Every structure is written in C-alpha cells, then in structure tokens.
Amino acid sequence: MPKRSAYHHGDLKTELVSTALQLIAEQGIAALSVAEVARRAGVSTAAPYRHFASKQALLIACAVAAAGALVERMLQAQEELPRDEQGADPVEAMAASAAAYARFAAENGSGLDLIFAPELQDAGDEDLLQAGRTVMDALLPPALAVTGGDARSALDLLERQIAGAHGYAALLRSGFLSRRHPTLDDIASNAAVIARSLAREAQQAPKN
Numbered sequence: 001m002p003k004r005s006a007y008h009h010g011d012l013k014t015e016l017v018s019t020a021l022q023l024i025a026e027q028g029i030a031a032l033s034v035a036e037v038a039r040r041a042g043v044s045t046a047a048p049y050r051h052f053a054s055k056q057a058l059l060i061a062c063a064v065a066a067a068g069a070l071v072e073r074m075l076q077a078q079e080e081l082p083r084d085e086q087g088a089d090p091v092e093a094m095a096a097s098a099a100a101y102a103r104f105a106a107e108n109g110s111g112l113d114l115i116f117a118p119e120l121q122d123a124g125d126e127d128l129l130q131a132g133r134t135v136m137d138a139l140l141p142p143a144l145a146v147t148g149g150d151a152r153s154a155l156d157l158l159e160r161q162i163a164g165a166h167g168y169a170a171l172l173r174s175g176f177l178s179r180r181h182p183t184l185d186d187i188a189s190n191a192a193v194i195a196r197s198l199a200r201e202a203q204q205a206p207k208n
Contacts, residue, residue: 013051015041017061024062025109029117034058060120060128066108067115067131071138073100078142090145091199094157097139098165098195099188105169106184112162146199157202164194 019041024032034055038045052058077096081088105111115132143154143161168187171177177187 064131090142093142095192095196099192102165102191161195165191
C-alpha cells in the first residue's frame with residue numbers, strides 16, 4: 001500500500017483526484033470507485049468523503065482537472081503554429097487542437113466524455129460549468145473563423161472534429177488498431193488530417 005505522505009501534508013484532495021484520474025485512464029470512467037481510489041491512495045475508505053461528499057463530487061473534480069489539462073494541451077498546440085499579421089491559420093489551429101485532443105484522450109482514457117458526462121450535467125456545479133466553457137473557449141475561435149462567424153456551423157464542425165479525434169483515441173485504446181501498431185503520433189496525425197479536411201470543406205461552403 002502506498003505511503004500516506006500526501007495525506008499527512010494536507011494534500012489528500014489533490015492526491016485523490018490524481019489517483020481517480022489514473023484509475024479512469026486505466027479502466028474507463030465507469031470503473032471509478034471511491035473505495036479503489038482510497039485503496040490506491042493509501043487511506044481509509046472513509047477518508048475521501050472528508051473532501052468529496054459523493055462519488056459524483058469526486059467525478060466532478062476529475063472532470064474539472066481533465067478540462068484544465070486538455071485546454072492547456074490544445075492552446076499550447078495552437079500557440080506553436082506559424083503566425084502572420086492575422087495570426088495562425090484557423091484551419092491549422094483546428095488540426096492542431098484535434099491532434100492534441102486525440103493524444104490527450106488516448107493517454108487519459110477520457111476527454112469530453114468525462115467533462116460533459118451526462119450524469120454530471122444536472123449537478124449545477126459552477127466549477128464544472130466553467131470548465132466546460134473554458135474548453136469551448138479554446139475550441140470555438142478557430143471554428144468560427146473557418147465558418148465566417150456562423151456559430152451553428154462552427155458547432156457542427158467542432159462536433160465532427162472531436163468525433164474523429166476521440167474516435168481514433170478510442171480505437172487505439174480498444175486494441176482495434178493493434179495489427180497496424182499505431183503510435184500516439186499516428187493517431188494524432190490522423191485526427192489532424194480529418195479536422196483539416198473538415199475545416200477546408202467548411203471554408204468552401206456557401207455562407208448564409
């Protein structure tokens with residue numbers, strides 16, 4: 001059993017979230033168990049409830065942490081793009097975000113499916129709501145630039161972009177792609193190809 005150093009330093013809450021995210025990465029969102037998280041953190045099964053009133057509260061904290069990490073990855077990917085006086089190419093910004101998303105979801109076993117999990121959407125937790133807004137704030141600007149400011153078209157475009165990126169991550173984790181021995185670089189590249197193709201198609205679509 002792990003040492004309880006995190007607990008003794010008063011950082012058990014952070015340790016529990018980190019442990020829960022690791023469990024999700026290994027086994028999926030449905031496998032999250034407060035008792036298992038406590039066991040891995042080296043504390044009693046009652047200890048987590050001093051910080052989280054329920055399993056849902058712990059899941060919300062995981063979703064908020066995941067959102068922050070995902071946004072950081074996507075924004076960093078966008079920041080690394082070449083820029084001119086008008087900024088980065090929005091098509092390439094979407095491709096970079098899709099690649100970053102695919103990597104994140106493959107490594108962590110979750111993405112928007114955790115951040116926007118149906119069982120959490122009626123919780124009314126302000127931190128979770130803000131986390132969702134932050135994710136969309138990272139994704140929407142390039143999509144709006146591609147669609148000429150058409151919000152509905154931008155959201156439709158993002159839905160298809162994320163479906164492609166998340167799908168590749170899920171296929172990698174499921175073993176479906178094992179015969180081809182793909183790497184994280186491979187699925188990130190493929191997710192970017194899909195996003196780039198979708199964005200260019202949207203750019204060429206007639207604007208209302």
